[in-house]
Amino acid sequence: MNIIIKQVTNNEAKMISKWIYKEPYSIYSLDGSNGCIKELLNGDYYSALDSKGNIVGFYCFGRSAQVPIGHKYDVYDNKNIMDIGLGINPDFCGQGLGEEFLKKGLDFARKEFHAKEFRLTVANFNKRAIKVYQIVGFRRIYSFKRISHTSMIEFDVMILNE
Numbered sequence: 001m002n003i004i005i006k007q008v009t010n011n012e013a014k015m016i017s018k019w020i021y022k023e024p025y026s027i028y029s030l031d032g033s034n035g036c037i038k039e040l041l042n043g044d045y046y047s048a049l050d051s052k053g054n055i056v057g058f059y060c061f062g063r064s065a066q067v068p069i070g071h072k073y074d075v076y077d078n079k080n081i082m083d084i085g086l087g088i089n090p091d092f093c094g095q096g097l098g099e100e101f102l103k104k105g106l107d108f109a110r111k112e113f114h115a116k117e118f119r120l121t122v123a124n125f126n127k128r129a130i131k132v133y134q135i136v137g138f139r140r141i142y143s144f145k146r147i148s149h150t151s152m153i154e155f156d157v158m159i160l161n162e
């Protein structure tokens with residue numbers, strides 16, 4: 001997979017903000033709002049484009065890759081670890097791109113940010129993603145729950161030491 005990774009542009013943010021994922025992954029769907037677009041343009045997000053300029057996915061690094069409620073449980077206290085988040089375009093999900101896509105993002109962060117250790121947070125039900133993360137070498141170190149009036153989601157925090 002040949003991709004170009006670069007900071008998200010306004011136009012790309014608008015497109016990404018409208019991505020809708022099928023169940024059970026709908027928690028990853030974005031709402032297309034101005035707030036969502038503003039988040040995608042905060043400087044932490046990078047688009048991944050194929051040779052035709054199609055958005056294959058995106059990466060985010062740092063605080064934007066963290067689940068806010070996780071701070072309540074002190075899971076992000078180690079500031080020496082680079083947080084990474086990623087999303088694959090729903091049109092490309094389930095096609096076996098995950099492992100290579102994750103590795104490209106890790107390589108980018110190593111070069112761009114000189115990162116040596118990585119942390120990611122994933123919904124515990126997302127076994128498809130967790131399997132990819134484990135293949136790449138991530139291991140679970142924490143779990144925490146986000147409880148709302150309509151749902152409860154458990155998240156796993158995973159790290160990759162190199």
